[in-house]
Amino acid sequence: MQLPEKAIESRYDYNKIIPWFRKKASKFIGKEYVISESEKGIIFALIAWMLKDDLVAKEMNFDLNKGILLSGPIGCGKTTLFKILRYCNFPAAKYGIVSTRHIVSEFMREGYEILEKYSNGIPYNNQQKPRYLCFDDLGTETSSKYFGNDCNVMAEILLTRYDLFKEKDLITHLTTNLSAGEIESQYGNRLRSRMREMFNLFGYEESSDDKRK
Template sequence: MEYYKLVEDRAKMLIPNFQKTDIYDILTEYFSKSEKFTQRGYNLNKGLLVVGDVGTGKTEAFNVFRELLRSSNRFFQVASCRQIIRDYTNEGAKVLNKYGRDSKHTVYFDDLGLEEVNVKMYGNNANVMSEIMLDRYESFKREGIKTFATSNLGAKEFGEIYGERMRDRMREMFNFIEVKGESFRK
């Protein structure tokens, strides 16, 4: 119960007009490795894909937990999917390797699915985030490396953007957590 209070206190420090929602309890259970998380039907060995409408606090929740975990050496890297695409157009395959094959730690991808999908590099089209996710899936299978992400997409839309093959693999590597509610942005 103390960890729940710590999360709420940190959230109040970081977020003006903080309103506690279910996502904070679910993420608290996950990051504290609570049995309650598995009782909800989730798996502590998988990563997290938090989906829902815009403005429902998904990104803010991850920011709170990133700050909390930083002090316990359980940090995770944060990456904007749109920024990854911009970096890819400047740096090429080095970016794929940085977040995919060569990454040996947890990465949180913000706004998965909102990035440009077909990016041209030297005349070739690439679905950059799909390539990164495929590499991260292989790292998850081989080494248990987790991935976190937030998105405004639903399952069907993931299939349309990344293909059914990747959507199926995402089911294996992620706990899909849906956040419902109206936008907090006013």
């Protein structure tokens, strides 16, 4: 996602917000947080989404009623970025972050009730409503067996959350290293089709630097 060539009308002053964000991010990670040229558009759009800035959303062509699917190569900083946004306490950054591997591990131990737990959500701040969740590293989990029954755990969870997205405006976020074709291969065309309705796609370039180095 690229920054627009012309200035965007907004009720927020991003010339102040971006430096503040970098300062908070640097504090969170314990070193200077560097924003590369290739990710400026992604970070700008993500902050606008977390602020629910409808003017920027319209200009940059993303939907505030959809969640975010953040894709990119290993180590480009997808998970850290979602953690920083939550740390900054933006108005719409009220979500839990859980790795898909952790969910599958829970499923292997506890069975099908785990599908219900993450499909319908966990109450957030004692509010009895489905919790917004960011599922981290979609694709790193594997199809699991529980007492011999094959179950594509994340596919089942996401299909149920799609229904809740349609019925109750439930927001889900994802990070993944997978391409669109790999998502379809691993989770099926039925889910991929629904994901187009559920998510704005924000993607890092394949050449993005590994920030773990």
